[in-house]
């Protein structure tokens with residue numbers, strides 16, 4: 603090891619984060635340094651439980667997924683030497699997910715669309731119940747959103763009981779190669795949240811949270827209620843624009859009139875059209891997951907497109923219903939692609 607490497611490993615192992623900041627500003631990229639066992643600086647920092655130093659190293663490009671010569675990631679080594687909580691602390695310190703950008707964007711879209719619907723479209727519509735129907739769907743939507751966003755999606759934290767070494771004692775269980783927890787089948791490690799999640803479906807940037815076994819139902823409720831609310835706003839706002847009796851009859855004159863008088867209505871119709879198309883794809887995808895009892899993760903990583911198509915074709919109604927029940931109850935038994943014995 604060169605002198606810089608020796609100095610850096612000593613600093614990482616003893617948690618001297620200022621020394622690491624200084625070294626990171628030098629010529630040698632810290633992410634490339636390895637000790638004789640193939641460990642990175644992040645292995646050294648995390649195994650010592652030095653979370654601030656580990657965070658400095660991640661800023662310098664060190665990765666939680668790099669492995670030493672024995673195949674251990676920094677998180678797994680930390681778990682094996684009894685510092686399993688360090689990875690969870692690191693996650694809490696660095697914050698999970700994509701931050702507040704998407705939840706804020708959701709709130710802004712909601713306010714704009716509803717503002718135009720209630721302020722402009724609804725007064726021109728014949729029935730007040732249309733306003734109540736949209737309000738009911740929006741209430742369900744917000745309730746489901748807050749639940750799915752704030753709920754524990756099925757985290758298995760390193761400090762929760764059994765760690766490492768127990769894989770194979772219970773059928774289907776394995777040890778996470780990143781954080782070292784012993785986990786049931788269908789658990790995956792979310793690279794954005796840096797934690798293992800049971801029944802991991804996907805990491806949803808709009809929720810800034812994973813969708814997993816425990817928050818799947820509010821997530822599905824959210825998707826369905828968004829689809830319903832957007833469809834109602836689209837159709838009723840669109841009807842108000844199209845059925846305006848004061849509009850001239852000629853096509854060009856009508857277009858000119860509509861785009862100047864109903865400018866907000868036209869904008870909301872176009873925006874809702876885009877949202878509706880996108881949510882419909884999401885809904886189709888989640889519907890597939892329900893009837894096949896397979897998460898988005900499993901279908902994208904473990905099934906081929908052809909297997910998904912084949913499984914959908916040969917599926918009977920009874921099987922589909924059984925799969926829906928298994929998926930919603932968080933069963934640890936996954937569906938199987940047709941014609942394959944194991945995933």
Ligand SMILES: [Zn+2]
Pocket residue numbers: 778779780781782783790791792796797798
């Ligand atoms: Zn993990």
Ligand SMILES: [Zn+2]
Pocket residue numbers: 699792793794795796804805806811812
């Ligand atoms: Zn996540």
